[in-house]
Amino acid sequence: MSRLLAIDTIYLEPAAAEYPRGREILDRFPNARRIEVASHWxxxxxxxxxxxxxxxxxxxxxxxxxxxxxxxxMRPNGRSAHFIAPSSSNGCAMACAYCYVPRRKGYANPITLFANTEAIGRAIARHAARQGPLPAPDQIDERAVVYDIGENGDLSVDALVCDSVRDLVGVFRGLPTAKASFATKFVNRDLLSYDPQGRTRLRMSLMPEGVAKVVDVRTSPMAERIAALDDFVRAGYEVHVNFSPVILYEGWEADWRTLFRQIDAAVSPATRAQLRAEIIFLTHNAALHAVNLRWHPKAETLLWRPDIQETKRSEGGMENLRYRSGWKGRWLARFKALLAEELPACGVRYAF
Structure with missing residues (x-):
């Protein structure tokens, strides 16, 4: 088991133990204290x-x-994916200071795993069959209907605990018109054996190392993430990068230029040829800010910048803080220009 996890307590919906996946997970931690709950929420x-x-x-x-x-x-998306698939998990063992999930679910929010992953896989397969082929190429993909299968957690970490991720990758291996997609900040080399056959897109999240050391708590080091890009391409994944979140501070442009050069120096021609990027500027939240001040106040010196942020209501009805709209467009244009200078082969699929 990774340094990330030493499970000694499991909160359990009793029905989960009736599924093979639920029993697999419980058997993995036979000495953990079990506490029955009516709802994981x-x-x-x-x-x-x-x-x-x-x-x-x-x-x-x-x-x-x-x-x-x-x-x-399946929820329509239209940004990073065509659809958001039902999550096989919620929450995470990592502790990125900007993560949006605690805003919704509350406080520490450890991993929740769902035992009925076979039903999730069947639902995705039925939906993909109804969709059929992608009518025309778009910003999301050239040929496939893309499903984000990891919206609320990090599947590379989930794979330390059970085989749900392996099974979902296997589902998409048999769906010729669909493709899975998930973002990760953790290098789990077990995933190299999953044989995705080009039907799963792994989006490696990257940011300048100095910032990551402050806000990307318990994640893989940036050098390790970059070094893994070629390995995942050779293993049959489509590999893209998430430049996320982009956090603004004095010197951010120089730090991102350095990161782009590190990527360019590390990847093979095969990886470079298929590399695409998502760019997502930071979104923060007053409630999360208040919680972070109690366990990781240093992060808030980077994340909480009301002098350059404004309040905006999200699609989910929450009031969040984003960089001021008039300036954000200029900063985004500058970011894209830096990327084009240093990694010209890396197209931008999505920027927000």
């Missing part, structure tokens, strides 16, 4: 407990939630 001592902020990292490492995914619908 409603665990007051985790999600509603402000006192857990001080135990943020311990809870991430030691606690697992096991539930059953209730809704199996």
């Amino acid at each position: 409603n665990i007051p001592e985790l999600h509603g407990n402000e006192g857990s902020a001080e135990d943020w990292l311990r809870i991430k490492r030691s606690t697992l939630v096991l539930g059953v995914k209730k809704g199996l619908t």
Whole structure:
């Protein structure tokens, strides 16, 4: 087991233990204390407990939630993917200071794994069959209908615990008109054996190392992520990069230029030929800011910049902080120009 996880407590929806995947996960941690709960969404001592902020990292490492995914619908997206698939997990063992999931679910938010992943796979396959081939190339893909299968967690970390990710990669291997996609900040080399056959897009999240050391808590080092790009291409993945989040501070342009040069020096011609990028500028939140001040205040010196941020209501109805619209467009244009100078072969699929 990775340094990320030493599970000693499992919050358990009883129905999850009736599934083979649920039993697999429970058998993986036979000595863990089990606490039955009515719903993985409603665990007051985790999600509603402000006192857990001080135990943020311990809870991430030691606690697992096991539930059953209730809704199996596909949500239209149109940005990074055509559809958001039902998640096989929610929450994460890593602790990125800007993560949006705690804004919705609350406080430490460790990994929740869903036991009914076979049902998730079947729902995706049925939906893909109804969609058929992609009518025309678009910003998301040239040929396939793309499903984001990891919206609410990091599947590379989930794969340390069970075979859900392996199974989902296998589902897409058999879907000739569809493709899976997920972003990750963790290099799990077990995924190299999954044989995706070009039907899964792995989006490696990257940012300047100095910033990552502050805000990307418990993730793989940037050099390790960059070094893994060629390996995942050779293993049959389509590999893209997420420049996310872009955080503005004095000297950000020089730091990103350095990162682009590091990528260019590290990747093979085969990786460079298929490399595409997503660019996502930071979105922050006042409630998350308040929690971060209690466990990681240093991060907030980078994330909380009301002098250059403004409030904006999200699609989900939350009031978030984003860089001021008039300036953000200029900063985004500058970012794209830097990328074009240093990594001209890397096209931009999506920028926000």
